[in-house]
Amino acid sequence: MAIQLEHVSYTYDARSLLRQTALQDVNLELAEGLLTGIAGASGSGKSTLLQLLNGILLPTEGTVRVLDVTLIAGRKPPKLASLRRRVGLVFQFPEQQLFAATLEEDLIFGPLNFGASPEDAARRARKAVGQMGLDEALLSRHPLQLSGGQRRKAAIASVLAMDPDILVLDEPGATLDQVSRMELTQLLHRLCREEGKTVIIVTHRLDELLPYADLWMIMHEGRAVFQGTTRGLVDEARQLPGYGLSVPQPIQYWLELEEAYGLQTEEPCLSPSGLAERLTQLAFTEAKKARAYA
Amino acid sequence: MNAMENIQHKSPVLTGYQENIAAAGEDIPAEGSSKAVTDMVVLEELSFAYDGQHADIHDISLAIGKGEWVTLVGANGCGKSTLIRLMNGLLRTSYGRIYIGGIRLEPGTLGEIRQKVGMVFQNPDNQFIGATVEEDMAFGMEGRCLDAGEMRNRISGYASRLGISDLLHRHPQELSGGQKQRAAIAAILAMEPELIIFDEASSMLDEKARRDWLDLLLEMHNEARYTLLSITHDAEEIAASQRVLVMHQGGLAADLAPQELFRDVGLLRLCRMEPPFRIRFALELEKRGMMPAQQGMTDGSPNPGSEVKRIWPFSWSM
Numbered sequence: 001m002a003i004q005l006e007h008v009s010y011t012y013d014a015r016s017l018l019r020q021t022a023l024q025d026v027n028l029e030l031a032e033g034l035l036t037g038i039a040g041a042s043g044s045g046k047s048t049l050l051q052l053l054n055g056i057l058l059p060t061e062g063t064v065r066v067l068d069v070t071l072i073a074g075r076k077p078p079k080l081a082s083l084r085r086r087v088g089l090v091f092q093f094p095e096q097q098l099f100a101a102t103l104e105e106d107l108i109f110g111p112l113n114f115g116a117s118p119e120d121a122a123r124r125a126r127k128a129v130g131q132m133g134l135d136e137a138l139l140s141r142h143p144l145q146l147s148g149g150q151r152r153k154a155a156i157a158s159v160l161a162m163d164p165d166i167l168v169l170d171e172p173g174a175t176l177d178q179v180s181r182m183e184l185t186q187l188l189h190r191l192c193r194e195e196g197k198t199v200i201i202v203t204h205r206l207d208e209l210l211p212y213a214d215l216w217m218i219m220h221e222g223r224a225v226f227q228g229t230t231r232g233l234v235d236e237a238r239q240l241p242g243y244g245l246s247v248p249q250p251i252q253y254w255l256e257l258e259e260a261y262g263l264q265t266e267e268p269c270l271s272p273s274g275l276a277e278r279l280t281q282l283a284f285t286e287a288k289k290a291r292a293y294a
Numbered sequence: 295m296n297a298m299e300n301i302q303h304k305s306p307v308l309t310g311y312q313e314n315i316a317a318a319g320e321d322i323p324a325e326g327s328s329k330a331v332t333d334m335v336v337l338e339e340l341s342f343a344y345d346g347q348h349a350d351i352h353d354i355s356l357a358i359g360k361g362e363w364v365t366l367v368g369a370n371g372c373g374k375s376t377l378i379r380l381m382n383g384l385l386r387t388s389y390g391r392i393y394i395g396g397i398r399l400e401p402g403t404l405g406e407i408r409q410k411v412g413m414v415f416q417n418p419d420n421q422f423i424g425a426t427v428e429e430d431m432a433f434g435m436e437g438r439c440l441d442a443g444e445m446r447n448r449i450s451g452y453a454s455r456l457g458i459s460d461l462l463h464r465h466p467q468e469l470s471g472g473q474k475q476r477a478a479i480a481a482i483l484a485m486e487p488e489l490i491i492f493d494e495a496s497s498m499l500d501e502k503a504r505r506d507w508l509d510l511l512l513e514m515h516n517e518a519r520y521t522l523l524s525i526t527h528d529a530e531e532i533a534a535s536q537r538v539l540v541m542h543q544g545g546l547a548a549d550l551a552p553q554e555l556f557r558d559v560g561l562l563r564l565c566r567m568e569p570p571f572r573i574r575f576a577l578e579l580e581k582r583g584m585m586p587a588q589q590g591m592t593d594g595s596p597n598p599g600s601e602v603k604r605i606w607p608f609s610w611s612m
Contacts, residue, residue: 042471042500093417145344148416148494149370174497175416177369177527179566204500207571246501249571272571276578283584
């Protein structure tokens with residue numbers, strides 16, 4: 001099990017009047033090598049949950065197990081350096097994690113810090129820049145001279161350069177153009193399938209992640225109100241508006257199709273081409289039937 | 295004849311004159327022409343370079359009419375944010391002219407122009423100043439030396455329009471993402487700008503907040519008081535606007551209607567965009583010989599048109 005949360009709660013400013021409970025009694029189990037999507041309205045506890053996964057926040061109640069590290073509420077945590085090398089976290093705002101004088105320094109900081117040789121670190125930086133589709137000419141620029149989208153790609157590249165086992169990304173596509181967003185999702189999907197990485201993505205755009213995610217988790221007011229496969233999410237989709245989310249268009253279309261043809265047990269097709277292909281098949285089969293009976 | 299050509303090439307006066315004639319045929323108003331009054335934004339041969347050498351904005355000329363709702367799209371790093379920062383003088387142009395509401399942007403008119411232009415940024419946290427939403431709304435107006443009664447009127451008026459009346463006494467950091475963005479807009483509207491520029495203002499909103507956001511833009515547009523210019527990667531928001539400006543590597547690559555953009559595969563690739571899901575789906579169906587219900591049924595196919603109509607009668611007109 002890559003990640004396991006047992007009855008985890010997290011309260012900000014727990015000892016003051018401003019105490020604010022962000023997570024309540026969350027249970028979660030994620031096997032290694034899966035791609036999980038997390039969705040939920042603003043303020044539902046998604047970002048807090050992510051920060052528990054590499055020990056930036058420690059649970060105020062319950063137990064968090066990530067790889068071979070166990071964090072128990074109220075106990076002194078073990079050394080977290082190795083956990084942080086193995087769990088790469090990309091924050092919501094890239095400005096929060098870019099700090100060096102040039103993009104290259106930013107990218108090699110992580111690998112150097114975790115013991116890579118300078119040559120190895122430089123090689124990793126170049127590879128990560130290539131993976132994110134950034135021009136190598138940008139390596140000598142100051143990170144804050146990059147455009148908003150380039151900055152976000154840089155922040156993701158700096159985490160890729162560390163080659164972590166678990167990749168955790170908080171709305172990584174928010175300011176990227178659509179094609180970059182799609183390329184990023186495909187890259188993460190590939191890392192997951194080919195290199196066995198565990199990938200966790202918080203997103204507001206469920207429709208774009210639907211064709212790729214193995215598992216889904218829906219957060220609402222600090223609780224995990226849904227956990228399961230894409231098929232399960234489709235079955236529960238009508239509950240989404242109650243959690244401040246709308247039913248993604250691909251699911252809406254699929255539900256209509258499902259109802260019209262009784263496909264409730266089938267694996268849903270949620271990409272434009274997949275959905276169109278399935279509908280065409282169905283329509284032609286039906287037409288054939290109609291002709292046969294006529 | 296040869297001699298004439300030579301003269302034309304060598305005479306800078308003549309060449310300049312010819313260029314003017316050529317320009318008059320296009321939609322570029324000459325300096326001081328009457329067109330400048332009905333246009334909210336006029337950019338003429340605008341260029342800009344951060345380092346003084348490599349042009350980050352390259353020779354852009356365009357006009358945006360009063361009351362228009364325009365979106366500005368393009369790949370990451372193509373110069374969208376740079377272009378809008380030139381429009382209210384946050385960055386100073388290296389070459390070319392900018393007119394806002396008929397006034398030329400230059401050091402002497404900067405104050406006047408900034409009164410006409412309101413900007414809303416991607417991360418509302420970057421533009422909150424006050425300790426409460428109300429204070430934040432008052433800040434800009436205080437800077438303009440408005441009297442207290444007028445300020446109170448505007449605060450209560452715009453707060454109720456944006457549905458944040460209950461939040462006026464809260465600290466901006468206590469609000470959700472969508473509420474913050476509304477508070478930021480209320481503060482901008484209270485300054486009563488004529489041109490409002492949004493720099494990916496909806497990118498951090500969750501899905502439901504994005505839908506409310508679109509309704510708000512529509513409502514503002516229908517009021518006809520504002521010219522709206524929005525940078526966005528959101529296909530739905532682009533589809534809802536009237537006109538799209540496509541930027542590519544610092545230049546203007548196209549100026550067209552959203553429906554045309556979503557039909558133009560080459561242009562979409564250029565600005566690294568995908569049409570909204572329902573259009574991509576419709577295109578995929580079309581590839582397989584299934585036409586949307588409105589476009590009638592095709593011969594030879596086993597009547598799938600009616601199938602589409604039965605299941606979901608979507609339409610091309612957005």
